Amino acid sequence: MVFLAAVASPSAKADIILSAFGQQLSIPKDTASGTILARHYITPQQLCYQSRCDTKYLWAYPNGKSGGSTSSATTITTTVSGISVRLLINGKAYGTGPMEQLSQPIELQLVRDDRPNLGGSLDDVPYNDYYYIIRYDMTTVQFHPSVKLKGTITSINGTCSVPSQTVKLPKTLINRLDRIGSTAGTQNFQLRINDCPKGYNRIGYTLDPVGGTIANSPGVLPLASGSTASGVKIRVENAQGAPATMGTSITVDEYNKAAGGSFAIPMQASYIRTDTVATPGTVNGAMTVLLDYR
Missing domain, CATH: 2.60.40.1090 (Fimbrial-type adhesion domain)
Structure with a gap:
């Protein structure tokens, strides 16, 4: 019963709302699947106001629907077609499940996935929905900070080209x-x-x-x-x-x-x-x- 209580999705409103990314990001339409498009970092101080957080559990919600089903996958889809998100803790990617104590900044990566690259707004989720909720303990109290994604993805047809060339240096003694x-x-x-x-x-x-x-x-x-x-x-x-x-x-x-x-x-x-x-x-x-x- 204790284990079941620990993994249940938190029903209370998250204590801290953290926003990741927020910039305008333009990417080639044919960017290869798996390409990391952007990175964002959340420090332990931002999460729990200390240099180390006693983190216990992570809930990951595809498409930012925190009222829906969680996913144990280490990469989850966003509402923008062709763009997924990945969360790394101490350098290791996590989906829903127990997590280790946090001593380094959390890294969030926007990743190109196999869906058509159509572009759109990462903000396009309901106000109270989040992509991630993190549980950490402080003394006898549990806290559940949440992570939302912000920013706009623009898909662009075409890239630059760099022609091959040979540069010949003159003979010298x-x-x-x-x-x-x-x-x-x-x-x-x-x-x-x-x-x-x-x-x-x-x-x-x-x-x-x-x-x-x-x-x-x-x-x-x-x-x-x-x-x-x-x-x-x-x-x-x-x-x-x-x-x-x-x-x-x-x-x-x-x-x-x-x-x-x-x-x-x-x-x-x-x-x-x-x-x-x-x-x-x-x-x-x-x-x-x-x-x-x-």
Whole structure:
């Protein structure tokens, strides 16, 4: 009887109403199922006013219908077709059931699902309905904070494109690279992002070195297939000659939501001495450009 009482859906009004997301989010219509579209965090302080919450149980309600059936699934649908939500506690996804004590922020993820991506408002649930209700205990009293979702999803036909290109650096003498960190043979080029449709709130790009980033070597690409030189690599730089940021999304500042368009981002590349011993030969490097949309 005690167990049954613990898992029953709370009938009393939730003590605290927490809202997740709230922003306008524009996504490509053909975004792959399973893609995480946005993240939102709720701290223990927001939930129970302490650094650690004695959380006991979670109720998850598909489509935000807290008066209806719960779900034990770790991902549940929202009222927006094509968009689901997932709740993680201490890095683990949960559906309805017992939960561990909360010591880190709760993470909520909006996730693309298999339904048609039609867009709509996450607020489109009755006033007293919630997607999640969390039980935690404080001394002899139980509390049941609830989580609502807010914000608007816009589905957009089309994405930008990034054409492949090869940048050829000029030949240089090995003795021009006379010490570790010295550079030579700078070649200007443009990173092109073409045919971006209207409607996105933000477009970003991430430079992803083929072979991974090199620790303590900002902007430097690992040697790629066909390289015969040693002790020398290629460094990618911005137009001012500072090392390019790798692995982090960078906003395309020129993009305008009302206009769309194509953009050319000026960059440059150069040889860089990376080791005490260097031998001449060919130096190849590569990177992938990944686009993200909001």
